[in-house]
Amino acid sequence: MTALVELSGVTAGYGGRPVLRDLDVAVEAGEFIAVLGPNGSGKTTLIRVLLGLLEASEGSVAIDGLEPRHARHLIGYVPQHRGFDADLPLRGRDLVELGLTGTRPGLPIRRTGVRRQVDEVLELVGASEFAAAPVGLLSGGEQQRLRIAQALLGDPRLLLLDEPLLALDPGAQAGITELIDERRRSTGLAVLFVTHEINPILPVVDRVLYLVDGRAALGRPDEVMTTETLSMLYGAPVEVLDVGGRTLVLAGDGEVNGLLGHHHHDHEHGFDHDHDDEARHH
Numbered sequence: 001m002t003a004l005v006e007l008s009g010v011t012a013g014y015g016g017r018p019v020l021r022d023l024d025v026a027v028e029a030g031e032f033i034a035v036l037g038p039n040g041s042g043k044t045t046l047i048r049v050l051l052g053l054l055e056a057s058e059g060s061v062a063i064d065g066l067e068p069r070h071a072r073h074l075i076g077y078v079p080q081h082r083g084f085d086a087d088l089p090l091r092g093r094d095l096v097e098l099g100l101t102g103t104r105p106g107l108p109i110r111r112t113g114v115r116r117q118v119d120e121v122l123e124l125v126g127a128s129e130f131a132a133a134p135v136g137l138l139s140g141g142e143q144q145r146l147r148i149a150q151a152l153l154g155d156p157r158l159l160l161l162d163e164p165l166l167a168l169d170p171g172a173q174a175g176i177t178e179l180i181d182e183r184r185r186s187t188g189l190a191v192l193f194v195t196h197e198i199n200p201i202l203p204v205v206d207r208v209l210y211l212v213d214g215r216a217a218l219g220r221p222d223e224v225m226t227t228e229t230l231s232m233l234y235g236a237p238v239e240v241l242d243v244g245g246r247t248l249v250l251a252g253d254g255e256v257n258g259l260l261g262h263h264h265h266d267h268e269h270g271f272d273h274d275h276d277d278e279a280r281h282h
Contacts, residue, residue, distance in 0.1 A: 002065065004029045004157060004190050005050070009059035012049050013214075018057070019045040021214035029157065030188040032181065034198050034221075037211035043194045046211070047160050050192070051077060063158060076151030078161040081144060081168075086136040092146050093118055093131040099150035121149040125179055141172030148179065155187070162194045165201075173200040180204075198225070199246050225249075 003026035013019040019042045027033060035043050048054040049061060052068030063071035084090070097118050122128045125145045130138055135146065144164060151159060159180070165173045181204040184191050193201060198208065198221065208224040210217045212233045217224045224230075225247055230238040239250040 002062075003027055004064055005192075006062045007049075007056075007059065008061075010049065010056045010061060011058040012045055012054055012056045014054075019214055020049070020056075020211075022059070023214075023216055025209060025216070025218060027158075027190050027192065029190050030184055032184055032191045032193065032201075032204055032206050033209055034201055034205045034207075035192055035194040035209045035211065036196065036198060041211040042214050043211060044162065047077075047162055047192070047194065050158070050160060051075065073154065074157045076153075076156035076159045078144075078147045078151045078159070078164050080162045081140065081147075081164065081166050083140065084136040084143065086134075088134060088136040090135050091132055092127060092135055092138065092142075093122060095135050095146050096122060096127075096131070096150045096153065099153040117153055118149075121152050124152065124183070125149040126175075139172070140168050141175065144168065144172070144176055145179070148176070152183065157189065159184070159189055159191045160194075161191070163196070164193070165195060165197070170200070177201050177204060202247075 005025070005027035007023050007025040010023040010025075011018050011021050019040075023046075035046065037043055045054065049056055050063065050068055052070075052072060061068055064074055066074070097114060100114055100117065119128070122131045125148050127142065127145045127149055130142055131146075135143060138146070148161075148164070151161075161180070164176060164180075168176065177200055180191060180193070183189055192209075193205075195201065198205065202221060205221055207219060208217075208221050210224050210230065210233060212230075215233055217229050217233050219229075225240055227238060227240045230240060230249060241248045241250065
């Protein structure tokens with residue numbers, strides 16, 4: 001059986017400068033894969049390739065046997081979290097509904113059908129009770145549940161999430177993680193979860209895709225998150241420590257080069273999320 005997502009020898013970048021290099025990745029239906037790596041390592045570039053927004057300069061990409069630009073109906077996408085203005089005149093359910101009506105122009109959809117689908121996904125993500133409230137007045141966790149509801153409209157086979165836990169408190173992080181895990185277990189949804197901290201999702205992760213300068217290591221967390229593997233990937237001494245149940249990645253000179261832990265401190269240690277891979281390559 002072929003994998004749901006297959007990248008073979010994929011090189012992709014901007015202005016002739018590759019960000020991903022000769023990447024081979026196969027994702028099976030129902031898999032939960034964490035995508036990790038330092039700033040500019042290619043995490044967002046990978047998402048853009050899978051969404052068909054960026055074409056690989058070399059290699060092939062297939063989603064359920066289709067080219068990405070023909071497979072968008074199979075993909076749910078949760079972009080990086082940005083808060084809404086408090087006075088935005090948009091209700092929670094309106095935001096979710098845009099997942100159907102905003103992406104399929106010209107497609108006749110019966111209003112009753114839309115309402116039913118929106119109600120179903122709102123209940124699925126536990127957002128029914130605040131769906132009538134203006135989105136700008138909701139908490140970050142509530143807004144994120146709405147974004148996930150929007151992404152789950154149409155029952156996608158692949159869910160792409162770009163830093164979905166960013167700026168959420170630990171309780172909201174756990175709730176979002178549990179929601180996504182339950183959904184993939186019940187439907188066979190494949191999940192690619194871009195994050196700069198593995199700790200909140202480690203209990204549900206099947207494999208880790210760790211990117212550094214376009215190179216990749218793919219395997220179980222206990223295979224990839226090791227001193228040996230990451231030192232090889234970084235091309236420099238790296239130490240992986242377990243401190244109080246949290247995974248820390250340290251450079252050989254003793255400075256923290258990457259922290260996979262509480263996001264409140266990440267910016268102090270230079271292990272930022274790469275929401276703008278492409279900006280540094282234009």
